Every structure is written in structure tokens, then in C-alpha cells.
Amino acid sequence: MEAGERPRAAVIVTGSELLTGSITDRNGPWLARELGELGFEVAHVLLVGDRPDDLDAALRFAVNSGCVLVVTSGGLGPTADDLTAQVVASFAGVELVLDEDLRKHIAGILRGWAVRTGFGGPALDEANRKQAMVPRGATALPPVGTAPGLVVPRPGGPLVVVMPGPPRELRGMWPAALEAPPFRELLAGVPAATSLSLRFFGLPESEIASTLREFDSEMDLSGVEVTTCLRRSELEVDLRPKPGAAVFAAELHGALAARHAKHLVSDDGTTTDELLARALLERGWTVATGESCTGGMLASRLVDRPGSSAYVAGGVVAYSNTAKTQLLGVPAEMIEEHGAVSPEVARALADGARERFGADVGVGITGVAGPDGGTEAKPVGYVCFCVTTGGGLVLARDPRLPGGRSDVRERSTDLGMHLLLRAAAPRRAE
Amino acid sequence: MEAGERPRAAVIVTGSELLTGSITDRNGPWLARELGELGFEVAHVLLVGDRPDDLDAALRFAVNSGCVLVVTSGGLGPTADDLTAQVVASFAGVELVLDEDLRKHIAGILRGWAVRTGFGGPALDEANRKQAMVPRGATALPPVGTAPGLVVPRPGGPLVVVMPGPPRELRGMWPAALEAPPFRELLAGVPAATSLSLRFFGLPESEIASTLREFDSEMDLSGVEVTTCLRRSELEVDLRPKPGAAVFAAELHGALAARHAKHLVSDDGTTTDELLARALLERGWTVATGESCTGGMLASRLVDRPGSSAYVAGGVVAYSNTAKTQLLGVPAEMIEEHGAVSPEVARALADGARERFGADVGVGITGVAGPDGGTEAKPVGYVCFCVTTGGGLVLARDPRLPGGRSDVRERSTDLGMHLLLRAAAPRRAE
Numbered sequence A, B: 001m002e003a004g005e006r007p008r009a010a011v012i013v014t015g016s017e018l019l020t021g022s023i024t025d026r027n028g029p030w031l032a033r034e035l036g037e038l039g040f041e042v043a044h045v046l047l048v049g050d051r052p053d054d055l056d057a058a059l060r061f062a063v064n065s066g067c068v069l070v071v072t073s074g075g076l077g078p079t080a081d082d083l084t085a086q087v088v089a090s091f092a093g094v095e096l097v098l099d100e101d102l103r104k105h106i107a108g109i110l111r112g113w114a115v116r117t118g119f120g121g122p123a124l125d126e127a128n129r130k131q132a133m134v135p136r137g138a139t140a141l142p143p144v145g146t147a148p149g150l151v152v153p154r155p156g157g158p159l160v161v162v163m164p165g166p167p168r169e170l171r172g173m174w175p176a177a178l179e180a181p182p183f184r185e186l187l188a189g190v191p192a193a194t195s196l197s198l199r200f201f202g203l204p205e206s207e208i209a210s211t212l213r214e215f216d217s218e219m220d221l222s223g224v225e226v227t228t229c230l231r232r233s234e235l236e237v238d239l240r241p242k243p244g245a246a247v248f249a250a251e252l253h254g255a256l257a258a259r260h261a262k263h264l265v266s267d268d269g270t271t272t273d274e275l276l277a278r279a280l281l282e283r284g285w286t287v288a289t290g291e292s293c294t295g296g297m298l299a300s301r302l303v304d305r306p307g308s309s310a311y312v313a314g315g316v317v318a319y320s321n322t323a324k325t326q327l328l329g330v331p332a333e334m335i336e337e338h339g340a341v342s343p344e345v346a347r348a349l350a351d352g353a354r355e356r357f358g359a360d361v362g363v364g365i366t367g368v369a370g371p372d373g374g375t376e377a378k379p380v381g382y383v384c385f386c387v388t389t390g391g392g393l394v395l396a397r398d399p400r401l402p403g404g405r406s407d408v409r410e411r412s413t414d415l416g417m418h419l420l421l422r423a424a425a426p427r428r429a430e
Helices: A027-038 A052-064 A084-092 A100-117 A122-131 A167-179 A181-188 A205-216 A246-259 A272-283 A297-303 A321-328 A332-338 A343-356 A405-424 B027-038 B052-064 B084-092 B100-117 B122-131 B167-179 B181-188 B205-216 B246-259 B272-283 B297-303 B321-328 B332-338 B343-356 B405-424
Strands: A008-014 A041-048 A067-073 A096-098 A133-135 A139-141 A149-152 A159-163 A196-201 A224-231 A234-241 A264-266 A287-291 A312-317 A361-367 A383-389 A394-397 B008-014 B041-048 B067-073 B096-098 B133-135 B139-141 B149-152 B159-163 B196-201 B224-231 B234-241 B264-266 B287-291 B312-317 B361-367 B383-389 B394-397
Touching: A008 A027, A008 A052, A027 A041, A027 A067, A027 A167, A041 A052, A041 B052, A052 A067, A052 A084, A052 B041, A052 B052, A084 A096, A084 A133, A084 A149, A084 A159, A100 A122, A122 A133, A133 A149, A139 A167, A149 A167, A159 A167, A159 A181, A167 A181, A196 A246, A205 A224, A205 A234, A205 A246, A205 B122, A224 A246, A234 A246, A264 A272, A272 A405, A287 A297, A287 A343, A297 A312, A297 A405, A297 B297, A297 B312, A312 A321, A312 A343, A312 B297, A312 B321, A321 A332, A321 A343, A321 B312, A332 A343, A343 A361, A343 A383, A343 A394, A361 A405, A383 A405, A394 A405, B008 B027, B008 B052, B027 B041, B027 B067, B027 B167, B041 B052, B052 B067, B052 B084, B084 B096, B084 B133, B084 B149, B084 B159, B100 B122, B122 B133, B133 B149, B139 B167, B149 B167, B159 B167, B159 B181, B167 B181, B196 B246, B205 B224, B205 B234, B205 B246, B224 B246, B234 B246, B264 B272, B272 B405, B287 B297, B287 B343, B297 B312, B297 B405, B312 B321, B312 B343, B321 B332, B321 B343, B332 B343, B343 B361, B343 B383, B343 B394, B361 B405, B383 B405, B394 B405
Parallel strands: A008 A041, A008 A067, A067 A159, A287 A312, A287 A361, B008 B041, B008 B067, B067 B159, B287 B312, B287 B361
Antiparallel strands: A041 B041, A096 A133, A139 A149, A149 A159, A196 A234, A196 A264, A224 A234, A312 B312, A361 A383, A383 A394, B096 B133, B139 B149, B149 B159, B196 B234, B196 B264, B224 B234, B361 B383, B383 B394
């Protein structure tokens, strides 16, 4: 099989605060996904501080990596350390010029802001002028906040697309960037991308690796870039065909799904959360939670999806034994006999939640999240789960989950979601 | 004031899955923070795919950026695309050799895992051998999972520290990396860092910028790198002195805290969550939650801290009106008259939670998280909060919060935490 290569793109995210570890970048992953879907191969995502030399070096690194496109985010604000426009202009070999229309446009936005907040004066005028300076020959993109974006062609490439740092502004401006003539022209030459994905639960990464090695001995896999990503208990496998390899990628996708059908959650990118929501809606079921160690994390995850009020009745965070007894009717003797962390109590939490909220399905979770409270019989990570329905279905598990307190709580939430999914949408094989 | 420069370090995070946007890197920010605290200036954080050429280019980019240290994460797994050890060996100009002790050590770990999961066989043996290959002259760091880390000196620099990708393994292995002789030697020459921080609530970033401009006209601020970071409703200000500027940084830190005392949450890096936990423990109070739109997110955040069972009684996720009425005693007529999203219902949720759980302080949250359900009077983002205590204290708010569904829910959780903190630890000025 022959497969071409995709044109490469780089993402540069600026902001010294990203290098102190006090904040996690959200723009890099978002832009990387967008660029991948447009058909680019993302060469790298580079986070640099607000230092002109470092930004310049980052732009040159993208050139050396063979990128035809660089998207930057950040450094467009009104303060002195916001230097992106200037560095990009110099990188493109042009000077900054005042865009009078843009200045007036920003002035209008700032006036409204000044009236609302009571701030204003010469500092604002200076910010206005600074933000309206545009590299000669660049396309300015109208501000979503107050900072305009820029599309800056450089002789010999790459095309530089300059976006603001606040994620809301960046995402809001992205459609306009795609419509800018130089970007549109570049995109016309990019082969379409069709990424395929598989989601497994409870399958070790080494099993996929071993299957791929086996397939590799029978056929040429080089036309498809396969990446696996373990997200706690779920394994995501992403297949990205190079140009010309779409049909083969679809075959490989089907073969992997068939080989590991027992652990397959979805083969079209659908998340567990979405599958569960659809299954509950289809059945017309409502769900109620009785949580101890997860402390509301499962309820919060269920509520995360818009429209969840149609199937989430509610939940109780029964962290203390009194709460378990008084709010969810877990018998005090049961707690005394079996312990608060026990399969019996998990089931009583599920039944109690279901009954108190008048729900169709209930889930109970109680476990030792740590770091303290573990015993030899019930060590840190030991968590009891139960899902029960009004129809008499009972699904119970009591694994020992690895990791620290937050790992155990997050994995417990995952497992709770998967047990609910199994109750609401039983797989054919079962 | 004179201030030197800090030695530079770079972080390289490998993993093609980071460039498809399907996962957000957690290792880069964590390592950046650690390196900053050790006294390095972090030049950049670079995310690259599992392609040997790109990783090699990333290592060379760090050399060109003047870095004396590079920390990599990822690419140590058993699959064919895990190539970090090999690329780093070639970068350092040495060959890979099998470390027999390490192989046995990993084999022992894998045996236990194979017994527990039922997976095993030749795939496992191959993984074992691959993971025990070490660049000649490097220090191997014992695995936390199954992958060992590496400390690899390169003639002429930089020192390369190779860490595994899973965040839990990376963090668990970090102390051993710091103890490896070549890293210890390097650290001996790094001037100590004393980063100072300030945490504000409800203070716009532009106010700090304006204060800094004012200070800048009176004194030379160049010895201190000040970064501000807006995390939803909280503003974190980080002051990082260059060598020799520690005293001045402390003065600036004090001046900023004094100027914005009204919005100050902490001046020593203590988080809101920690302050609240301390205040509740000091008073011997327990807290109960009655949540609608946040759906358990506040309860989960309270439970997140180890030892929280001492002060978290529990909570109810009262997502439906029936749940509000039946589980927390919110009068049905009140919901009919004022609506489920109203200051009245927020108070009834707080009182109901406090009473049902026998807690000392209760918090009620009800709001329109969106995207649907907004009206002109109660638009998306309108959220009602109330905190009440047995002693008769009532704190109520009903702001309109910006952003989409998850923004509104997260900001609501923040505001709930701050209202609880205000109830448990009233500030002197109030």
C-alpha cells in the first residue's frame, strides 16, 4: 500500500504562566485536534514564555520541522509583555503598521467596557493603539474580546496564524481564521483526514501492542498512524490514515474491534458518558447515586452532560455512617457487621438511593480512598460497587484499584459509569 | 538592584496522542513547577509525537535554547512506538545495553501483574527485555509501574532525565531522579529559588497590571519575574526573584498584598480548599451540601482532601424538584412561587442539608447551568448561593456567572467554597 505524507503544522502557545506550572494550557490540545481534523500532521505543540527571543526561536524551530503552518496563541494583550505581533512581523520580515479601521473598531469595544467598569483614560488609549498594530500585508481578524487575530504570510512559508490566549476568544475567532484568504488557499492543498477511533474498557495497552505486532507481520501498517492512549481504566486507540490509506485504515479498525470485542466500548469515538446517556434516555430510566468515597464525583459526572435532568434524579453523598443510615436507610447493624466498606453496604446504598429518589436504577459506591483507613483485609483502593434496578438486576464488583486518593476516586467514578452502562445497555454477548 | 540569570531547563513530553487533542498533558505543568522550584528557568515545554526524528530535533532545540537540563516524559512503554531510550542514547552518543538486574526486577513486577490479570506470554517477555535496555553510562531509576527511568549525561551537556509517561509513575519516580548522582551534582550549582505567591478572589487581572505599572515607575522591577494567572474566579500572582533579588521580591510581595488586601485569599500559596479545611477543623464544624446545578461537584471537591471525613457530613444532589422537596424539605409551594432557581430555594437547600445531616454549616446552590433553561429574568449563568449556620449566620449571593455549562458549574463550585470559607473564617475587616 502506498501512502503520502500530510503537510505539517505546529502550535506555539505563549505565556510565562504556563511555564511555572500554575496553569494548564487548554489551547494546545484544542488547536492540535482542529489541525488534525483539517488534515495536517501536528509536528509539535510548544509552550514558551513571554520572551521575544524564545518566541522567535520557536517560530524558527517550526520552519526546521518542515511546517507549512504555525498557529500561535497568546501575547496579544495590552501589556508590555504581550509581544507576539511584533515578533511575528519581524519573523515575516515586515514592519508593524497602524490599522486605523481596526483601531476604531477596538476603541468602540473598549468604550463599552470603560463605561461598565469605570476604568478608562490614557492607559486605555495606549492599549487600543497597541492592539491595532498589524504586520504589513497581514489579514486582521476581528476581536472576540478586545484582541484582534492575525493571519501573516511569510515568503517561503510557513503561514503564521496569530490567535488570542483566552480559550473562549481563541475558539470564537477560529472560524474567521479559516475563512481568511491565505489560510483558505493553504487548506485547499491539504488532503482530507478521516480519523477512526476505538474505545476499550479493562484492556491493557500491551494487548493492543501485541495484536498490532501480529498484524504487522501479515500486512504493511505504515500507511496508518496508530496511537494508543490509556486514560485511567479506558484505552483509546486512534487510527489516522496517511493520504491514500483510508480504506486500509477502516479494515484495520474493524479487525482490532473484532479481536478485542469483549472489551470494546465504542468504535466511533462515542464516549462512555454519551453511551450511558443515550441508553438511559432510550429506556426512559432515571438514575440515583449513593456515594461514599467518590463523594459526589459520579453524580457530578452524570450531570455534566447538557439535558441530564431528563435522566438524573439525584444523589446522596453519604460520607458519614449516620448519613448512610439516616438518608439512605442503610441498616446500622449492617455497617457494624460488615463494615461501611462492604459489598452489602454498596448494595444498600444503591437500593436506598433508587428508592429515596424514586429512580429506575441506583448505584452505590463505598471504598477506602486513602491515604489512611486501609486495613489488611480492606486496603487503600478497595472499593465496593453495586448497581441495582427496580426490575431486580444486581451488578456488583469489589476490586482493589491502584493509585493515590484521587486516582482511586476517579477510577471508581469510571467503573461506576461502566456498571451503569452495562445495566442500561447490556452487551449482546452477555 | 542586580540580578543574575538562572540556568535553563526544558521539558519534552512525548506521545502522539497529545497531538491529536484527545488528551491533555499533565506532566509538562507538573515538571515545569518542580523545575522552577529547584531554581531553573524553564525555557519551554515541548510536546512531540512518537517519531524518533521529532524527539531528536526536540533535544537539539533544547541545546540551542541554552538548556543545561532536559526532562523527558513518556515513550518508555513496551510498544514499538516507545522509542525514548533509543533516541536519547543516540543523542548522548552511546549505545543501548541490556541491564540484567533491571530485567529481572521488571520480570518480577510483570509476573505479579500477569497473575492478577491473566495476561502474559511472549508479548510480556519481549516488553520486559525492551524496557531493560539502558544507554551505556546512564543511571537507571527503579520502575514505579513497569518502566524504569533514566538519567543520561551527555558530553558538553545537557543532562537528560528520562521519565515515564503515566503521571502517577512520573511523580513517584521524581524523588529518585533528584537523588541520582549526576542530577544531584547539577543541582548543587543551581541558585535556590524562593517563589512567592499571592492568591486573590474577585480581583481583575488588570488591577494587578495597573499596580505593577505604578510600582514600575517608582522602582526597578526587573529582578523579579511576576506572572499572573487567572483561574476562573481566582487570580494567582507568582513572584520569582532572579538570583540576588530575594529581599526585593519579598518587599514587592508585601506591597501587592497590602494594596489588594480586600481581595487577598492567601499570601503563602495556601489554597482555598486548604484554608477552608483548616477553618472547619479549627471550629470543629461539619459541613453539608444541597446542590442542584453543580450536581455533587462541591461535595466532591470537599471530599477531595485526605481526612475530609472529619468535617464533611455529606450532601444531597437535589437535581429534580421532587428530590429538593422530599430529601431536603424544600416546600413545593416555595419552588412554585419563586422557581427552583431562586435565593429562597438556595437558602432552603442550605438549611435542609444542614438539618438532615446534623451539620454545623450548610450550603445550597441552584442555578441555570445551560445551555437550555435560561429566561430573560433568569438567564444561563444565573446561580443562587446560600450558606447558613446553626448560629444564624446567612450569606447569600445570586450572581450571573459567565461561560458555558461546565464553566458555570465550576465557577459555582469555586464561589461555594469561598462562601463557606467566609462563614468559617470571617476576615478581620468584616
